[in-house]
Amino acid sequence: MAHAHSKYADFEGLREQAVTLRRAGFSRRQIRDRLHVDNDDILNRLLEGEAPPEWTKRPNAKDDLRARARELRLQGWTYDQIQVELGCSKSSISLWVRDLPKPERRDPTEQAKLAARKRWEHELALRDEERQRTKTAALAEIGDLSERELFLLGVGLYWAEGGKDKPYNRREYVNFVNSDPGMISVFLAWLDLLKIERERRRFRVMIHESADVTAAEQYWADLLDVDRCSLSKTTLKKHNPKTVRKNVGDTYRGCLVISVLQSADLYRRIEGAWYGIVGAVLPAGSSNRT
DSSP states (O other), X not given: OXXXXXXTSSHHHHHHHHHHHHHTTOOHHHHHHHHTOOOHXXXXXXXXXXXXXXXXXXXXXXXXXXXXXXXXXXXXXXXXXXXXXXXXXXXXXXXXHTTSOOOOOOOHHHHHHHHHHXXXXXXXXXXXXXXXXXXXXXXXXXXXXXXXXXXXXXHHHHHHHBOOOBTTBOOOSEEEEESOHHHHHHHHHHHHHTTOOGGGEEEEEEEETTSOHHHHHHHHHHHHTSOGGGSOOOXXXXXXXXXXXXXXXXXXXXXXXXXXXXXXXXXXXHHHHHHHHHHHHSOTTOOOOO
């Protein structure tokens, strides 16, 4: 013990060396090793009043992680849960929160479920980011549409969503139904391209009777930039109590029906153009009419 005290007998001389090293940019560990000071209390006294060099200070990012880890620990989170949430090591978490009270022990199966749920939420977030990147890249590839591209697009839209003529039920008139406002906007642009007069267009809402009919009518009227009273009488669908509808809530606005008066010739042009598209992709000699 006497040897230990004699080691630090020249305290002022030792302090002068410690201060000189500190101001030269040495860390506590480097000073301790250089001066062979094994006692933390003595080292603290030697360096009292001397600020640590900038390079030894913890980055702000780690400060934020430490603060968040302490916050989660106070909420009762385990080391495993904090590690999954913050992505840092358990050893760091242990140092940051060791002075805080330990959370109540939980059933191991519950802890495993919570950890698994966190991992799954993280995976879903990554998938969503990738999904959005793909959509954004695809959107950027489109650019402006030529008149020919819009014409072909409109023909395809109509043949997918519009009314079609059948040998057993002659329907040579244009009637387009959809609930997607984007589809409606594209189809209206297509009608403009074909110079179909506004006076020949009729609009009607089709919606379940249990929905907010007035709000739906106003939504479609705003999209069309027309007065709600100019819409034709809304078609109400009867609700079947045996079925569970998922298309409910404020975002449910039914479908918009677009009809074109005196459109037999337009319908024949659509049908002819559609089978022209089909024929263009079939091998030579194949029938293009089904």
